[in-house]
Amino acid sequence: MKIVFSAFVVLMISIEAASGQPAAPRPNIIMIIGDDMRYDSFEPTGGPSWFDSPSINRIAYEGASFENYYCVYSLCTPSRSTMMTGLYAHSNGSIDGDTPYFPWLPTIATILDSAGYHTGMIGKFGVYFVPQPGWDYWMGRTKFANGEYLDPKFNVNGIVKTIEGNVTQIITDTTYRLVSEIDTPFFVCIGHQAPHQPAIALPASEGIYASEEMPVPANFFPYNSFYPSFLYANVPPLTETVIVSDLEKYFECLKDIDRNIEDIFDVLSDRNLLDNTLLMFTSDNGFLFGEHALKGKELPYDPSIKLPMFIRYPAWFNANTLVKIPMGLTVDIAPTLLEAAGVNEEPYHFQGLSLHKLANGELTRDKMLYENIKYADTTGKFRPSIRSIRSNNYKYNLYFCEELTEEFFDLEADPAENFNLIKDLQHADLINQYRYELDSMRIALKDTLAADNVLKPCYLVINRQIESINYVEDPFPVLDILSNPFKETITARFSTSSKGPVEIFVYNQLGQLMFSDKIMTENIGNRSTLNFDASYLPAGIYCLTARQNGKLCNEFIVKE
Template sequence: MPDATISLLRLRSKVFRLAFACLATVAVSLCLAPAAAAQDAAANPPSILLIVTDDQRWDTLWAMPEVQRSLVEPGVSFEESFTTSSLCCPSRASILTGAYPHTTGVYRQGGRFGGFWSFDDRTTIATALADAGYRTGFFGKYLDAYQRDALKGYVPPGWDRWVAFVHAEYFDYGLTVDGDVHRHGLEPDDYSTDVLASHTEDFIRGTEGPLFALFAPAAPHAPALPAPADETGFDDLPTWTPPSFDEADRTDKPEHIRALDPLDPGRTETLERLRRNQYRSLQAVDRAVERLLDALGDTGRLDDAVVIFTSDNGLLWGEHRWLKKEVPYEEAIRVPLVVRADAIVGEGARTDRHLVANIDLAPTIAAAAGVELPGADGMSLLPLVEGRAETWRDALLIEHMRGTNPIPTYCAVRTARYLFASYETGERELYDLEADPFQLQNLTGTEPSLEGRLDTTLRGLCEPPPPGLRPQIGMLATLLGVAAVAGLAVTARWLVARSAERRRVA
């Protein structure tokens, strides 16, 4: 992206963040991190392992015994962890940068405002760590629409070892290994989670000095093919029937939910098969966690390491008759998050209920390593991991831009108790999650004072709004929107130049 456009986007984001009161919370939190901790990180940088699964719901960790034993029991489990966009590509862009979609410019899987081509890969947690002397390795699923550049041998900056899917699958797939494409077939040894785990383990065992490894398997994304050894597990899994399943009374829901057909027996059986296979596919991930932590232990890194386990987003299993993600419901936006850092946490499991998000991961890694991460919107989780945070945010932004699914563009705010969403259609949703955890009763129009407060909070966070969402956001946002339109021509010229640059790399 050209410097002028990047500067404009960053200026817009900074103006509104400075204008909004939550920045004071960020400033206080940052002040809590003593200079001595940063000096210790610089002198003795910890190795860092980030594990990002694909479409894993927050309520599935019970089925991963190794994660329970080696991460949950000695670590901190974040019970209120969310993705700022319940879609793979924008979420992964936020994980890599610590920035909201309105900062990264990645709202969708591909096309305009989405995918690999919309992502500025010059400033990420990988580049920050590489500049500080870390050896960095990526293993697994990157960003959607990366396939074409993968075939041309393009490796994003900041990565010393690069093993990425050409297209994420369980069998019959390609991996680009430092720019060279390697094909894998249908044999048991080709199972992608195991192959990626081997590459990651080799990287850990073969690296001297501090390292950063990002392990991103395809599991448990549909079709959720399990490893051959796991094909028969979870046969006795109870049928999924929460109160919101196949919700009959959707008269208070937006039109895109009201229009959904009932879940007939055929679709229900397909869903149950997917659920079983998702749990089955996670067993190979569970074994991979054991392998990678053993590698950290065998190389003398585990005592000082920071290990983070999370997912890019969740998934609905028929709640409100929806079978995908992208909606602002808990099943889509809530994700598992566990942090193990023995040198910080000490002994024994701990649960944290602060509002945290995927935008906090890169700042956490940067703080642990003692490096700067420009342009991040998130906050380091280290004060929470250490149990010393005196203040924290009280609201999170969720963003979505209409794509191939019929979910309208929206911005939503999640607080400790409420979820409030505002759609481009003018529709709204408001749920009291303490009284109504399954989001069955839309309170829009019944609590005007509460709705007004949440709307004010949302407008402060959702700046600039996703393209297509035009709430009454004030003159400054309007002027900045005009400036953004004026920058489209510059962006187009940059896309042409970037394409030429990548052709030269290939």
């Protein structure tokens, strides 16, 4: 590194002498990565009004927020490997949560280190648990502490240590010390474990949102038709109580991360480095908190793949910049940071593009490839590999099942991805176009892993009512729609033996609530037919949901 750095200094002196002007100092770079953070959690991206994260928001409001930013693999290790290498998982070798990227690949750290940057890594890095090339300072999680919040183990420059306290506070304190002392120019990567489940917030944040209404999704009900068979197979019961509890802990942990970023702003201001530092805030992947009655990541639905991406760097972005199109991806981080550092990216053959060049129109992208790779499955869940192509308007998902299993969503009419149109004849030509474009994109990105051709015993469920799946214990017994399609009145038949009110909701294709009612069970008996006035609803497709004691059932209905 020292030889390369000396050569770089000589080069810069030569440039200054030739131009008569001092060269602008290279920017410092700080990248903050949360774990399983969703796009819609923060004020700049439509988060809950009661959640205040002023320091995170400051990055967006004093810089740029990317409205359409996605991960190309929704899982911790593959996603972080993509960020560091600028390559898709099928190219960098990190094909699952237990497999690191190929050790011979250049990374942001090795490239910037060779260019004279001082580098530091703090926190979660994936499944590399010992110091990696390119990092001058390394304080990474160890293999056996990767999920611990309290008294975790870290590998500190080659020495394993157990450090007392909460992992978020440890990362925050270490970041403060490192950013206070590190020489410029520097690249510091902060990999938070928070808010990865099971989340444990700092004492200052515990319970602070107990009185707030958590953002339980409007489509907290399972798919009723045309969905992959493995979605609800062998999954534990998912109730609203669980989702509310998880969301409360999630936002508590985000508040802790915000305090870390407040410290970073303070140190940079004290050192007079703020405006020459590129601050990037993002996540490795998203998370489903009840959408389609699902919880977790890896799936290609937007809550799982859409992420926050905030960048504060005055040399690039004015305050309050909103980048709507084109879409940005996790594979874009490496070329973005190299551009900021003034390093030529061409020798590294990245598969991503600079977010700066995408934002200013120099480059463009109108579609993305998503992947989830599963060579073999010994868990009994039989989850297949996935490939997906997404544009701003449509999404096509292909599951590697023994029977053809596909999804096609109209994201303009149905942004919540409630209605799979794969069997809709009106979209047949468009679906074929997206099939072809998926194949073409895979070829262009060299997605040709020979081992990733295992077909799992899954299929497309046509109608959930005739499937034998264990979705919930003691499910809501019966919801029959007797007038489907309907014109003026929705006629529904309910059957329940439970006590307590039955809540009725009708949602449109955008997930907007159009109608709600509450009926006492003593008024409907064990089996009763009820009528609901729907004359005011425009023609279209709706979802009628019944909820009792935290359990759900739903039917899709059509108004002519």
